[in-house]
Amino acid sequence: MTQAEFLNIVMPFKDKVFRLAKRLLVSTEEAEDATQEVLLKLWNNKKKIQEYKNVEAFSMTMTKNFCFDKLKSKQAQNLKIVHSNYEDNNTSLQKQIEISDSVSWVAKIIEDLPEQQKLIIQLRDIEEYDLDEIAKMLDMNNTAVRVNLSRARKTIREKLTNTHSYGIK
Amino acid sequence: MVLNSIEKLLEKYENGETSLKEEQVLKNYFSSDTVAPHLEMYKPMFDYFLVSQQEQFTKDVPLKTKTIFNYKWISVAAVAVLMLGFYFSNSFGNELGTYDDPELAFNEFSKSMEMISQSFNKGASTVGYLDEVNKGTSTLGYLNEIENSTSIIFKK
Numbered sequence: 001m002t003q004a005e006f007l008n009i010v011m012p013f014k015d016k017v018f019r020l021a022k023r024l025l026v027s028t029e030e031a032e033d034a035t036q037e038v039l040l041k042l043w044n045n046k047k048k049i050q051e052y053k054n055v056e057a058f059s060m061t062m063t064k065n066f067c068f069d070k071l072k073s074k075q076a077q078n079l080k081i082v083h084s085n086y087e088d089n090n091t092s093l094q095k096q097i098e099i100s101d102s103v104s105w106v107a108k109i110i111e112d113l114p115e116q117q118k119l120i121i122q123l124r125d126i127e128e129y130d131l132d133e134i135a136k137m138l139d140m141n142n143t144a145v146r147v148n149l150s151r152a153r154k155t156i157r158e159k160l161t162n163t164h165s166y167g168i169k
Numbered sequence: 170m171v172l173n174s175i176e177k178l179l180e181k182y183e184n185g186e187t188s189l190k191e192e193q194v195l196k197n198y199f200s201s202d203t204v205a206p207h208l209e210m211y212k213p214m215f216d217y218f219l220v221s222q223q224e225q226f227t228k229d230v231p232l233k234t235k236t237i238f239n240y241k242w243i244s245v246a247a248v249a250v251l252m253l254g255f256y257f258s259n260s261f262g263n264e265l266g267t268y269d270d271p272e273l274a275f276n277e278f279s280k281s282m283e284m285i286s287q288s289f290n291k292g293a294s295t296v297g298y299l300d301e302v303n304k305g306t307s308t309l310g311y312l313n314e315i316e317n318s319t320s321i322i323f324k325k
Binding site for chain 2: 018126154157165
């Protein structure tokens with residue numbers, strides 16, 4: 001397989017891989033590294049690519065696993081300590097602006113969701129995959145995906161309603 | 170009427186039962202400017218989905234085609250090296266010179282041994298200076314006596 005052929009296969013979904021990685025890893029740089037890693041792994045196994053039924057779904061699963069590994073690794077845990085220890089009691093100007101920007105609020109709400117729900121929201125509402133495809137990617141059954149999706153959507157709506165009516169009621 | 174169907178769709182949406190097409194309808198509705206006031210809190214959510222769909226991966230991926238090293242060429246190189254080795258060993262081999270007459274050989278050998286012993290002796294004689302160092306250290310012993318006397322003075 002030549003580089004051009006490979007790129008033709010990979011190009012359509014490389015952004016999706018990146019966005020999924022960013023959803024899980026939060027930082028753009030980390031997500032870029034993860035995407036690069038996933039694409040390189042695909043490239044190195046390019047001989048097997050024809051055997052895969054659905055390269056896109058396979059890559060998404062790969063990305064998910066890779067990101068989970070990253071999050072479990074020591075490096076990420078070090079970061080976690082820093083983040084959870086950090087608490088800002090007086091809201092800074094920066095934060096106030098952020099709060100007023102409700103779109104970034106959604107990002108924050110999704111960030112607080114459990115990982116499984118985060119993944120499903122990402123795959124369904126942003127990447128618009130079929131429920132069956134998502135089930136295959138995440139190795140879950142269809143109903144479990146639906147339940148998680150519904151829970152995630154409800155949580156987002158509830159939190160948004162709270163912030164929306166904050167100060168009014 | 171439109172609002173009614175949107176509300177129904179939203180309920181289905183929250184139960185995770187909408188199809189992708191129905192979700193597209195919702196997305197279109199909430200991206201327009203005419204959103205009913207009581208549904209406004211949904212707007213940022215759908216806005217966010219649309220915005221994050223546009224994010225792109227811009228970093229380059231270095232795709233290297235691995236050149237597989239062919240080990241057959243190693244044997245060719247080895248043969249070449251061996252050939253060169255034989256060639257040069259044949260041409261230089263006879264130039265070291267050997268003695269055919271044993272007496273002559275013995276003379277030459279003893280001459281060279283003598284040279285070695287001479288230079289060895291030269292080296293050994295310079296080692297004699299080390300004695301002087303020993304002498305120096307023994308005189309240092311006197312310093313102890315000075316220390317004794319100073320300690321007596323300071324005690325009092």
